Amino acid sequence: MNDDIAGMHGQPDSTSAGAAETAPGSLSYSDPGFAERYGIKRGMSRTRKITLGVFGFALLCGVAGYIAWNEANPQIQAEVISYTVNGTSINVTFQVNKSADQRVSCVLEAQDVRGAVIGSANVTVPAGRAEEDMVYTVNTTGTPNTAEVSSCTVVS
Template identity: 30%
Template sequence: MSTPTDRTGSSARTWWVVGVVGVLAMSAVAVWFGLSATLGRVHWVDTGHQIVADDRVDVRFDLTRDPTRSVVCLLEAQDVRHTVVGSVETTIGPVASSPSRHVATVRTAGPAVTGYVERCRYADED
């Protein structure tokens, strides 16, 4: 016959095992959700901008994507008050490899202080 101490120790050990298995299972589900939400998507990194003139900004950015598909990116330029003074959708065709660097021009209605990529998507995803 077992003593009360043995049952308490065995019970605590069982709950520790259940807890560890539960945490591992939940971690696996979180990783699965994270990967499924990002794999195959277009990712971009703003790498700079150049104010070319009062009515023009060149935006430089890197794309990581399926290199066989075209991508459409929305670029924007803002003035000192963070007001959008220009925007353009630019299509980047297929490339040899990914990531790839691109530069596109945004025409503005007034002087801009910054230019950036607002969003990108595959051209065939409407």
């Protein structure tokens, strides 16, 4: 009876099958039966960890490469060709490269000598040609120093 009570409370029993393998009262994680009894699983093998690490690194490089490629080669490119300052306005000539079937909206910004934006305009570039030269006058709140095309987006 005392042996049965001791076995119920986690004490090794001299009649149990694993008593000869470990000292009484000690647990051995290297015992193959330990994982089966208590559900403890071994970690991943070194080969599997390396394989997953290499795969993860390759995936990260692929995503970074895709983002870098799209940033370096945008679908729409725009640049200012020339500009003429007329008091409180600036006459901007700019070029947009896009797909011929796209209609694009570009934002022109006029800046003062400190780089502050003192005027802006949304200019729609019609579909029909892949390379389009546009001329637009941007009214400003002061004397402009320069102009730039800050962004272009496809209009549906």
